[in-house]
Amino acid sequence: MLQETRSRLLVVDDDPELLQFLLDEFSREQAECIGAINGTEALQHLRQSRFDLLILDWTLPDFDGIEICRRLRSSGDQTPVLMLTAHDDLDEQVQALDLGADDYLTKPFELKELHARVRARLRRGHVEKAEQQSETLSLGDLSIDVLSRAVRFKDKALSLSQREFNLLHFLVERSGQVLTRQAILEGVWGAPFVGDPNTLDVYLGYLRRKLKQQGSPPLVHTIRGVGFMARVDETQP
Incomplete structure (x- = not known):
């Protein structure tokens, strides 16, 4: 199980099969999962609701994941972002992190590693949220x-x-x-x-x-x- 409390994930990928696979996978882990196939749809979900983690594909049909990160951070939205990409160039990884991504995983990835990174990011996020709520x-x-x-x-x-x-x-x-x-x-x-x-x-x-x-x-x-x-x-x- 990802967390004792039900986590909310937004998963964004333009590959329908991979998107559905990830939604099914994390739903089995007791997470509440919402999917989006492009950046426009993802931003609509982010405007309307709060998420514990955004799992974000780099390459999308309307604009890339980097642009989504830039818009989120410039607006003050601190939703944690785990970027998924087929690119393994170090400069691109640095660019993603500089523009607000919290973690980065290159495709193809091992499912166990993805789960581990998601669990780690959610644990950190719940601690940060508890600190903010008492602030x-x-x-x-x-x-x-x-x-x-x-x-x-x-x-x-x-x-x-x-x-x-x-x-x-x-x-x-x-x-x-x-x-x-x-x-x-x-x-x-x-x-x-x-x-x-x-x-x-x-x-x-x-x-x-x-x-x-x-x-x-x-x-x-x-x-x-x-x-x-x-x-x-x-x-x-």
Whole structure:
């Protein structure tokens, strides 16, 4: 069995027979498995749901696995990625790892090795998830309890919608970093983002208003021509 708790895997491969084989194999290991035959379908699944591991073929009919990794990481999505490929070139392996893949396995592979790598990555992921769930983020006098999704400024609770919380969490988790509009939209609303980019301004307005009502100084700053940053302005009293 992969884990005591049921793991969720997204398997992406353009070979229907291999895809079905892998889905059957990991389903027998008590994992919940979803399959995709191209990058577009894979990104749709990743927008709509969370997975413990993405098993990703390098070569896909619409765009390659490297592009999927790039889009995931640029949007802030940290879903672990195990890349499968027929390429054994060292430079390509380095490229995959540099762009966000967590592990790399060359085809043809031994099934036992694939299972071992999946188990290892899932164990690591569950430990990281438990650590994240117990984490409290803070920015100045603002605190975010990640597990309970509770937000407080000093001793005052902030009532936020799900989207407002997700946006605030995304920004505070990356406090001190300049984030582009596209990175925030894809990280909070899903990649690739489809819709009106001004949606971000609307929700930033909601957040800023609610923080101000609680007496908070500005915490989300516009970096003109670049994007936005969450930080405590040291010039504030």
